[in-house]
Amino acid sequence: MSTPGTAQLAPRARVVELLERRGVTATQQRVEVGQVLFACPQHLSADQILERVLAMGARVSKATVYNTLNLFSERGLVRTLSIDGDRQFYDPTTAPHHHFYNVDTGELIDIPADALALASLPAPPAGTAHERIDVIIRVRSS
Amino acid sequence: MSTPGTAQLAPRARVVELLERRGVTATQQRVEVGQVLFACPQHLSADQILERVLAMGARVSKATVYNTLNLFSERGLVRTLSIDGDRQFYDPTTAPHHHFYNVDTGELIDIPADALALASLPAPPAGTAHERIDVIIRVRSS
DNA sequence: CACAAGGATGAGAATTGTTCTCATTCCATC
DNA sequence: GATGGAATGAGAACAATTCTCATCCTTGTG
Incomplete structure (x- = not known):
């Protein structure tokens, strides 16, 4: 223990x-x-x-x-x-990855970058460059 | 006018x-x-x-x-x-779609659902069900 | 058409996460 | 060790949002 x-x-x-x-x-x-x-x-x-x-x-x-x-x-x-308007969370994992967010419990779970394929990214608006992509999959306890 | x-x-x-x-x-x-x-x-x-x-x-x-x-x-x-910790935004478009967010100007731009293909969605954690997916592509003025 | 009952509204206080102020403390460098 | 600029901290200030609760509408009913 x-x-x-x-x-x-x-x-x-x-x-x-x-x-x-x-x-x-x-x-x-x-x-x-x-x-x-x-x-x-x-x-x-x-x-x-x-x-x-x-x-x-x-x-x-x-x-x-x-x-x-x-x-x-x-x-x-x-x-x-x-994730929500309440407060910010700090994530020590800086390599690209994404998140599950349980709207009932507030729990956040990492999704490794390679577990979620983003095909056909749209081009960024004129005069701008990609900086980072955040995917949040909201789930609810069932 | x-x-x-x-x-x-x-x-x-x-x-x-x-x-x-x-x-x-x-x-x-x-x-x-x-x-x-x-x-x-x-x-x-x-x-x-x-x-x-x-x-x-x-x-x-x-x-x-x-x-x-x-x-x-x-x-x-x-x-x-x-999008950031400052305040919430209200989006009248409720059909699935995503967003560009310009971190320099604060501008938000819709990305139609079909402009961004999400292949191989990971299964939701045990005991939870998908609710909605948010993709935010952060861009910066270049 | 009056009227009760429950829902909606509003003024302002309260809460909460975050930032700011600026006097004090620390620390790398001489 | 001195010293100057950066870091820290106590608490005030701020901003977005929520809460309180008295008042005002709505809506269904007689």
Whole structure:
């Protein structure tokens, strides 16, 4: 069984390497946020991340969590998901992939890119270039 | 040229029919919101809808606009889109289709369902059933 | 046509997720 | 160690949305 109150974390060294590879200064708080975020493939809200960082005994503010997540997002370390209007989720998996979203439970599940073939992509509107494609398959508990 | 201050509106009769077909009581305010919303294929925020309803000389409150849009959404009269975390957009086109989203301008453009082939849909997770599929192609001004 | 009953509306307060402010703290570099 | 610019944090500010609840309509019924 797992130690109570101790969640699985990504090793500091791995997080530091990830950040530095993207030119992000690896400060105390950023690394701690990263340890939570990059622990495993998952979908966490800012609040959940704050909670877990505090639970690991670290000291971080809400402002820093948001600053950090926005920075990570800009630098491609995390993918920001807007599924409903309520809040955003942060997805440590940045390689192309898609999502199931259970509208009843709020659960998000990854769909590997190769499990969903997108044939015949339409050309982007004049003067624009593709940036990323999000497919969300909404499902409901039956 | 168009009459200044007079936006294009869906005819009352058509809106009333749409609402009644879905079992929605066609009250004054709901019809007015519908006249704005169903005027043409478009993507409006709640604020924009409120603005336009007021601009047509009607009297509606913010609360009623939200109540109405949520009701329309439940009854399948409108599709609610969450593209970024900022606000929701309401799309009168309820038939399957997808969207381009320009991250620089915020512009949303419809993609007809048949312009984008989804091959090999993954099976929904156990105990769930497909509800709807949203494809958002993010583009950036180049 | 009056009228009750339940639904709809609206003004503004409340909530919630996120951003902002700016004084303090940290940290890489000299 | 000093130092300057970046990072942090407490809490205020903000914006979209929801809630509250008193008032107003509608609609069906006698």
